[in-house]
Amino acid sequence: MTTTVQLKTRPLKPGFGAELIDVDLAHADAETVSGVVEAFHKHGAILLRGQTMDPTQLVQFISAFGEPEDHTQTQFTLPGHPKVFILSNRVVDGKPIGAHNDGVGWHTDYSYKAEPVMCTMLYAAEVPDEGSDTLLADQCAAWNALSPERQAELDGLMLHHSYQYFMSTREFGRQELSDELKAANPDVIHPLIRTHPSDGRKALWVSTGTVKEVVGMPNPQGLELIDELVDWVTQDQFVFRHKWQVGDILMWDNRCTLHTGTLYDDTKYFRTMHRLWVKGDKPF
Template identity: 30%
Template structure:
């Protein structure tokens, strides 16, 4: 196993020669260390079956099935499928997922620690993922904005981006919305968290899920404060040229792991609608996000 040295122009590290079946405890510990420190680890030239992919996820934590079954692989509920393909048995997974800035499961009581992303079919024009390191975004906030959010908390909900299921057709919209609120009630987290492993301060705000900010006493603060945080962090830049944004492209055989607590991401979908499919396994680890809450 060879781990490429991180450079100033390349985010994360690339790993060649990694064989999950032969990996030692020391190999896996090294990958976890790089994952927390460098945020992204790309395992090159992987050819894993779904079972092997899930087992690799177990090396980094406890895999958790996505709460909506329509995203599941038909034979492996722990694999989330994003796909625009039609298989012999019909469509699998959901097309065009994640085209907005978010952190996986930010709207749930225990957000994921690590995301493992494994493209199965790539378009000819490379598909990739945009990322923002929210520890860097916090450090780069203007002094006035950092002072304004000290001690505040934000509320997060999936309500804006929940996809309509086939079973929702002909249901009243109000009934569907009520079910969303019941299944995924809003979660409240400090606007700035401390990473439970690295100790970095993280701006915990996303365009997709953050909808309200309040002071230490629970009083709502103006919405423009969230808008200012989104703008300064880069999430409102539709050109994707903001200095906080970087793009990770993919090659066949890449298996990408990232620190879901620190990095927020947004999918880059191919505009021509070429066939594309990816698998995802998401895990919690022994360091819950709540460990980063300062009382």
């Protein structure tokens, strides 16, 4: 559906993403929200600054993009709002209120699921004065920049993703999964080159952490290929670096981007974000 609302935009970086100007989501009408959704699908990532949203409003807004997704780790969901996940280093009454250093390392969310999340949204409630930037890599531009010969070599390769492998090898907070989490998150196979369902554009859909092997390729050769491709995708020419302000909403399309958080001085600063997801479909 084409909207008649003409939103003011500026690119996050040349050829990728859009900042939407003068949109107040808490008071936006349906037509404006439709325009925001349209901009998201077109640009791969959108930024809206200066928002004031409570958890109910966040869930209502993200529902315009599709059905909100649940979270694998539920201990840090917001009480009364199970679709809202807290990222924070704050400790209250001796207990952390959110996941800390979650999302550091280039990845796409839920890549270990048969149907990875389509969309990720972060809402900034509290941000450090320095550090904690979020980086987005344009995997469509990275694919398009490859030579036709290299594209032909990579197209058709399949990746073995594993949540169990990820949790046992990740840098922050390694853990052995319970039998329940293992059963709920079986290993999956996804294509390395992913086609976007909205317009058929292709993305070099590589990720770190969850990829256990390239199907049919022995390790370490397979994982070395993954490292090589991640290095390619995350070159400066393909990456947007977002510096947070309180009230920012940043959303990205997991079907065509790679992202990572960055570290900050957690002895000096506090950071609190609300993360929401939208259900996705099977990669092809």
